[in-house]
Amino acid sequence: GLGSRLRPMTDDTPKPLLKVGQKPLLETILENFIEHGFRRFHMSVHYKADQIMQYFGDGERWGVDITYLLEDRQLGTAGALGLLPEIPDEPVLVMNADVLTKVNFRSILDFHFEQRANATMCVREYDFQVPYGVVNIENDRIVGIEEKPLQTFFVNAGIYVVSPELLHLAVKNEALDMPEFFRRAIDNGHHAAVFPVREYWMDVGRLNDFERANGEFSRVFES
Numbered sequence: 001g002l003g004s005r006l007r008p009m010t011d012d013t014p015k016p017l018l019k020v021g022q023k024p025l026l027e028t029i030l031e032n033f034i035e036h037g038f039r040r041f042h043m044s045v046h047y048k049a050d051q052i053m054q055y056f057g058d059g060e061r062w063g064v065d066i067t068y069l070l071e072d073r074q075l076g077t078a079g080a081l082g083l084l085p086e087i088p089d090e091p092v093l094v095m096n097a098d099v100l101t102k103v104n105f106r107s108i109l110d111f112h113f114e115q116r117a118n119a120t121m122c123v124r125e126y127d128f129q130v131p132y133g134v135v136n137i138e139n140d141r142i143v144g145i146e147e148k149p150l151q152t153f154f155v156n157a158g159i160y161v162v163s164p165e166l167l168h169l170a171v172k173n174e175a176l177d178m179p180e181f182f183r184r185a186i187d188n189g190h191h192a193a194v195f196p197v198r199e200y201w202m203d204v205g206r207l208n209d210f211e212r213a214n215g216e217f218s219r220v221f222e223s
Helices: 025-035 049-056 076-083 105-114 164-169 178-187 207-221
Strands: 040-045 065-070 092-095 099-101 119-129 133-138 141-147 150-162 192-196 201-203
Touching: 025 040, 025 049, 025 099, 040 049, 040 076, 049 065, 065 076, 076 092, 076 150, 076 164, 076 178, 092 105, 099 150, 099 207, 105 119, 105 150, 105 192, 119 178, 150 178, 150 192, 164 178, 178 192, 201 207
Parallel strands: 040 065, 119 192
Antiparallel strands: 092 150, 099 201, 119 150, 133 141
């Protein structure tokens, strides 16, 4: 994306290269994957792609192989899968470049295999407290009152596993987000599993969360 919510910082620097804890956000993500045994990476790039490609190169500095999926226009996370040069033999782990987490990526893959899933979406529990008393009504009668109830949801954590047999759902150069990709998979009768992320997780796409991630980085990632 364009990182619009983080302007003016992203006017000259793409969001994945913004520094969190004295290093680019995407570098921390890359190093976390390497820590769990991953060695081959495809980076989907569009906005200020040259800066990202120049910084990471072919991955030699980290002892890994990096290739780039260059989007002529924004295609969305799932749309980028349509640019893969070939269909891989194994499932692909896909992740947004504005998420910091301490989840074990290998555990996500293990779960995907154990569930015999075609696609797996990582989710995060999210609580929201209604700031008012909620009145429950049936047929114009009050049947209950809850004072500032706490609602719990599961939200998309921006980390996914996609098996090779589903990659045809991402058509080359078609804009496609991951929720729509999963809807297509489900509509076609495929098994879509959910993996709850209970470890540290932070979407740094907004300014207040970006600042919070910087404040927490040393404690979470360097301790």
